[in-house]
Amino acid sequence: MDKENLSAFPVGGKNDAFAKYFIGQSYLNMLSTEQVVIGNVTFEPACRNNWHIHRAEKGGGQILLVTAGKGWYQEWGKAPRTLKAGDVVNIPANVKHWHGAAKDSVFQHLAIEVPAENGKTEWCEPVSDDEYFNL
């Protein structure tokens, strides 16, 4: 995988800070840490984050802008949605969900944090191999 040429945005280093909330290897490069927080997240094939919830009293949630590859987005109790470069996902606050790569493709998205009042991310259970490989 030629990670550095997936899009205009550098991949950055291994996403060690959040590794405990991911299955597989991801990479994180922060593009903006002021005004609106924006990170470039790159997933190796089959890498995905755990189910999680962007808790907020007002505002909050996240917007994904898919820059490269193929992946998945799923909200709790709903059908999974396939994602490809150019797709946009508006993730509401307080909705349990996960996102990650397809099993045979690298995946990269910009993650735009929607400003929130009393916002925090609640991390839940992993997306098991049974769930993931039967998508």
Add this chain to the structure above:
Amino acid sequence: MDKENLSAFPVGGKNDAFAKYFIGQSYLNMLSTEQVVIGNVTFEPACRNNWHIHRAEKGGGQILLVTAGKGWYQEWGKAPRTLKAGDVVNIPANVKHWHGAAKDSVFQHLAIEVPAENGKTEWCEPVSDDEYFNL
């Protein structure tokens, strides 16, 4: 110019709504109109927007994520900054500035509107040919 293959994000139609605030031809494709407003703006070579100010009482301003080509960003009274794919510009609220393409290159950026209290854009004078072609 093969506009559609500049990045993962579609170019959209001609930016008629804002054409009076631009010199040259630009294109606009809205990627998100909820949570945080995000547009994909594509400039033909030498196209640039007028000097303008993102007025806000709190928050506000804009973040540019450059997806393709070469361009310029300049704040009033400061030296112009060259931009290339992968660059990020945090534009503060209430600062007069302009952005646009290099004279010999198409240019594309995502424009992320920083949520604001009582935000509005104040459009000012064009960047004259004298200013622009002497950059």
